[in-house]
Amino acid sequence: xxxxxxxxxxxxxxxxxxxxxxxxxxxxxxxxxxxxxxxxxxxxxxxxxxxxxxxxxxxxxxxxxxxxxxxxxxxxxxxxxxxxxxxxxxxxxxxxxxxxxxxxxxxxxxxxxxxxxxxxxxxxxxxxxxxxxxxxxxxxxxxxxxxxxxxxxxxxxxxxxxxxxxxxxxxxxxxxxxxxxxxxxxxxxxxxxxxxxxxxxxxxxxxxxxxxxxxxxxxxxxxxxxxxxxxxxxxxxxxxxxxxxxxxxxxxxxxxxxxxxxxxxxxxxxxxxxxxxxxxxxxxxxxxxxxxxxxxxxxxxxxxxxxxxxxxxxxxxxxxxxxxxxxxxxxxxxxxxxxxxxxxxxxxxxxxxxxxxxxxxxxxxxxxxxxxxxxxxxxxxxxxxxxxxxxxxxxxxxxxxxxxxx
Amino acid sequence: xxxxxxxxxxxxxxxxxxxxxxxxxxxxxxxxxxxxxxxxxxxxxxxxxxxxxxxxxxxxxxxxxxxxxxxxxxxxxxxxxxxxxxxxxxxxxxxxxxxxxxxxxxxxxxxxxxxxxxxxxxxxxxxxxxxxxxxxxxxxxxxxxxxxxxxxxxxxxxxxxxxxxxxxxxxxxxxxxxxxxxxxxxxxxxxxxxxxxxxxxxxxxxxxxxxxxxxxxxxxxxxxxxxxxxxxxxxxxxxxxxxxxxxxxxxxxxxxxxxxx
Numbered sequence: 001x002x003x004x005x006x007x008x009x010x011x012x013x014x015x016x017x018x019x020x021x022x023x024x025x026x027x028x029x030x031x032x033x034x035x036x037x038x039x040x041x042x043x044x045x046x047x048x049x050x051x052x053x054x055x056x057x058x059x060x061x062x063x064x065x066x067x068x069x070x071x072x073x074x075x076x077x078x079x080x081x082x083x084x085x086x087x088x089x090x091x092x093x094x095x096x097x098x099x100x101x102x103x104x105x106x107x108x109x110x111x112x113x114x115x116x117x118x119x120x121x122x123x124x125x126x127x128x129x130x131x132x133x134x135x136x137x138x139x140x141x142x143x144x145x146x147x148x149x150x151x152x153x154x155x156x157x158x159x160x161x162x163x164x165x166x167x168x169x170x171x172x173x174x175x176x177x178x179x180x181x182x183x184x185x186x187x188x189x190x191x192x193x194x195x196x197x198x199x200x201x202x203x204x205x206x207x208x209x210x211x212x213x214x215x216x217x218x219x220x221x222x223x224x225x226x227x228x229x230x231x232x233x234x235x236x237x238x239x240x241x242x243x244x245x246x247x248x249x250x251x252x253x254x255x256x257x258x259x260x261x262x263x264x265x266x267x268x269x270x271x272x273x274x275x276x277x278x279x280x281x282x283x284x285x286x287x288x289x290x291x292x293x294x295x296x297x298x299x300x301x302x303x304x305x306x307x308x309x310x311x312x313x314x315x316x317x318x319x320x321x322x323x324x325x326x327x328x329x330x331x332x333x334x335x336x337x338x339x340x341x342x343x344x345x346x347x348x349x350x351x352x353x354x355x356x357x358x359x360x361x362x363x364x365x366x367x368x369x370x371x372x373x374x375x376x377x378x379x380x381x382x383x384x385x386x387x388x389x390x391x392x393x394x395x396x397x398x399x400x401x402x403x404x405x406x
Numbered sequence: 407x408x409x410x411x412x413x414x415x416x417x418x419x420x421x422x423x424x425x426x427x428x429x430x431x432x433x434x435x436x437x438x439x440x441x442x443x444x445x446x447x448x449x450x451x452x453x454x455x456x457x458x459x460x461x462x463x464x465x466x467x468x469x470x471x472x473x474x475x476x477x478x479x480x481x482x483x484x485x486x487x488x489x490x491x492x493x494x495x496x497x498x499x500x501x502x503x504x505x506x507x508x509x510x511x512x513x514x515x516x517x518x519x520x521x522x523x524x525x526x527x528x529x530x531x532x533x534x535x536x537x538x539x540x541x542x543x544x545x546x547x548x549x550x551x552x553x554x555x556x557x558x559x560x561x562x563x564x565x566x567x568x569x570x571x572x573x574x575x576x577x578x579x580x581x582x583x584x585x586x587x588x589x590x591x592x593x594x595x596x597x598x599x600x601x602x603x604x605x606x607x608x609x610x611x612x613x614x615x616x617x618x619x620x621x622x623x624x625x626x627x628x629x630x631x632x633x634x635x636x637x638x639x640x641x642x643x644x645x646x647x648x649x650x651x652x653x654x655x656x657x658x659x660x661x662x663x664x665x666x667x
Contacts, residue, residue: 141593142547280550286551291581293579296574296581300580
């Protein structure tokens, strides 16, 4: 199993009374609450932590979120560019610039090809569907987002792998009549592609496309179901079985010298859930195109219905909306988060055991995306966590080789 | 708010089947709905149906009208309703458009149809008037639901939908309508930058009605809108928000019948 370290670079230094009074801590919070001097320090600290990962042999992962206290990484390609040059050994996963929010996938392919060449072939390209507050922040129609996502990926893939001169693209969402980027990517035919999704329908498509499938904070049941949808779709399409190398899981991870130190680190990571997920109803449950209309009774009612309605969100055929998943996560404590498989913390031995328990519960995965710093965790605490994890846990995980589950 | 599909009527145009409210007899009045399909139980329908046959289809994607996968623009809707106009009985049709449907009606009238007799626009969307930093139309997808409710109605407590009292079917229809509206009207938000220029092409008698308390889109916008249509009459209906036909059904129908004679 490979480990990918990440920090979303949250900005937690906004007074609590301001956050409590705001109906959203993303998208709408005025940026006068973000002090550029503090932001600069955060950028420098986290970039240094990424470089420490390079020294310690942990792969690095850069995400993208926009306009909120949860993350200052609105411009993913800029981080990927810095990491491509400043790191020397490890692999770099962009997870990822939000492709359905950007008007020109060809430009995205050009950025990725540049980073792949600059890093001499160490880039991996991840795709995230986006949604919620990202839609107004990026002026994107939430209806049709998923279709736009797949078309953008198709165009990026073709752009990265076409080297015989210009081709034309006249798709439903994107038109570009003269596609021919320089440089072409280092890796052939293109860097490995990843996709993050918890819903079984998208998971099936990720499976058919043979992408690395990432589950983020979904716990054992949701993760197992999504991996199963991935495998099932491949089998149905007559495609060969894939190994655990095609599956990834993202969770909060902190190793300390003692159980208490590890748990204290873990508790700091949960700031992300408890504080940074709050978003206004028009940017979450009422956002068009986000939840199928059949879920409207649960979404719109604030009181019990006149006649009892079936709870479709719990039905196997349904999908728990991301907004509902977020509401569930916002109130978690350390023990609950550990029990739900979204936080692995404690001593290195204990963290390793928790990860492998989860591994067994979901049928294995080849990549751990560890959120190692969040909230008010300091640079020093983060550095300590990276060193302990990379020296005491990562080597043992590396011994867990890809398998094709029987 | 309708508990059930608008009616058992279907209106079929080429490969598209629309649910439709049909009420009354005589000269046709084609009603194009706004942000949600027309409620068959709305009092204005009974009142107005004494003066003609109301045909009120739900746009593809709204209510129980399926939307073909490649049908996703105002352009599609305009051509669909040009086809519907061609298919109706009588020589001339009165076109009545509310809110988002008012935008469609204005587009259809500007494009021109020999079947069009009269045009009535009720708090229509569709054009851009203010400067680039002043939106004319409230972004109902980006404003808090309480804000939208307060700005949509003169008397929200009496007229706004009560989600807790609505049936599952009605709520699913409501959510479906929001998705469809967002699909068609997201970008640019609820207007066609070119339409303002071409409103001058409208050559049929036109009445523009506006709820005095409409704060989704203001009466001043309506006055300017009417000023761009040659010879258009403009009237404000008091004690009504974005839906004067709902909040002041009788006054609304009085205005309409006085206009259509």
